[in-house]
Amino acid sequence: MKPAKFLKLAASVLRRLDVLLPPEAAEPDWKALAYRWQSIGRRGVLESLPQPHTFPLNRLAAVDAQTARLVRNTEQFLEGRPANNVLMTGARGTGKSSLVKALLHEYADRGLRLIEVDKTDLTSLPALLTLLEKRKEKYIVFCDDLSFESGDDTYKALKTALDGGLSQRCGNVLVYATSNRRHLMPEYMDENLAVTGGRGEVHPQEAVEEKVSLSDRFGLWLSFYPFDQNDYLQAVANWLDDYGLPFDDTARQAALSWSLSRGSRSGRVAWQFACDWAGRLPEQRIVD
CATH class of the missing domain: 1.10.8 (Helicase, Ruva Protein; domain 3)
Known part of the structure; x- marks a missing residue:
C-alpha cells in the first residue's frame, strides 16, 4: 500500500474512533458548589452544577431530631474533627434528600461541597476520591435512593470508599446516602432458616452478614417516619x-x-x- 493511501485510510479510521471515544476530561470547575460524578470506564468526569437546588434548613418540617444530629456531624466534619458517614432511611418523601440539599445552603460559605453520585457510577468512586484527596474543601458524596439487587457488585466499591481499604480514608470526604432499605440489599425468607437456605449455601449466615455489612459501614443511622x-x-x-x-x-x-x-x-x-x-x-x- 502506498504511503499516501495508508495515511488517508488511517485518518479515516481515526475520525471514526474520535466519534466513539469519550472527550478528554477537562479540569473540574473547582469554584462550583455542587457537582455530578459520571463514570467513563474506571475513571470519570466531575461535572459542575451551576444552579444546585438548595434551600434553608428551616423550610423542612417534622425532622428536627434528624436535622440536629446531621448538623452536628456535618459541623464536626467541617471543623476537622472526627465525623461519620451517614445513612438515612425511612418513608419516602419525608425529607431525607432535602435535608442533604439544605446542608449546602447552610454551609457552602464554610467550604462544604456536594457531589451527586448515581448508583451506576459507584464503580469509579476510587477515582473520584483520588481526585478530591488534595483539595482543601470538604466534600459530601451524596448517593440518593440507594439500594442494590441480588448479583449487583457495585456496592463493593462503596464499601471500600466507606472504610478506606488498605489506604487511609479520605479525610475531606464523607458519604451521605438515602434509602428506603435499612440494609440496602434485598433479604429473603429462606435466609432466616437455620439450614442451608434452600439454595445450596453451606454457610448461609455468612451470606446474610455480607449483605448487612454495607450498612454497618455507615457510622450514623438516621430514621425518618411517615407524616401525620x-x-x-x-x-x-x-x-x-x-x-x-x-x-x-x-x-x-x-x-x-x-x-x-x-x-x-x-x-x-x-x-x-x-x-x-x-x-x-x-x-x-x-x-x-
Whole structure:
C-alpha cells in the first residue's frame, strides 16, 4: 500500500474512533458548589452544577431530631474533627434528600461541597476520591435512593470508599446516602432458616452478614417516619412562606384536599402542593 493511501485510510479510521471515544476530561470547575460524578470506564468526569437546588434548613418540617444530629456531624466534619458517614432511611418523601440539599445552603460559605453520585457510577468512586484527596474543601458524596439487587457488585466499591481499604480514608470526604432499605440489599425468607437456605449455601449466615455489612459501614443511622396531618400542614406552611404566600384557612383546606387526592401526606406532597398553589393566579386559589 502506498504511503499516501495508508495515511488517508488511517485518518479515516481515526475520525471514526474520535466519534466513539469519550472527550478528554477537562479540569473540574473547582469554584462550583455542587457537582455530578459520571463514570467513563474506571475513571470519570466531575461535572459542575451551576444552579444546585438548595434551600434553608428551616423550610423542612417534622425532622428536627434528624436535622440536629446531621448538623452536628456535618459541623464536626467541617471543623476537622472526627465525623461519620451517614445513612438515612425511612418513608419516602419525608425529607431525607432535602435535608442533604439544605446542608449546602447552610454551609457552602464554610467550604462544604456536594457531589451527586448515581448508583451506576459507584464503580469509579476510587477515582473520584483520588481526585478530591488534595483539595482543601470538604466534600459530601451524596448517593440518593440507594439500594442494590441480588448479583449487583457495585456496592463493593462503596464499601471500600466507606472504610478506606488498605489506604487511609479520605479525610475531606464523607458519604451521605438515602434509602428506603435499612440494609440496602434485598433479604429473603429462606435466609432466616437455620439450614442451608434452600439454595445450596453451606454457610448461609455468612451470606446474610455480607449483605448487612454495607450498612454497618455507615457510622450514623438516621430514621425518618411517615407524616401525620400536623406534620404535613406544617410542611405546607413552610413552603408557602418560601413563596411569600400566607397559610390561611383556604390554603389549609386546599392542602388537605390535595393530600387526599394523592393518598399521601409527606414533605414531598406538601412541596408539590405549594408549587401548584403558588403557580395559580390569585382568583384561582380556591379549594378544588
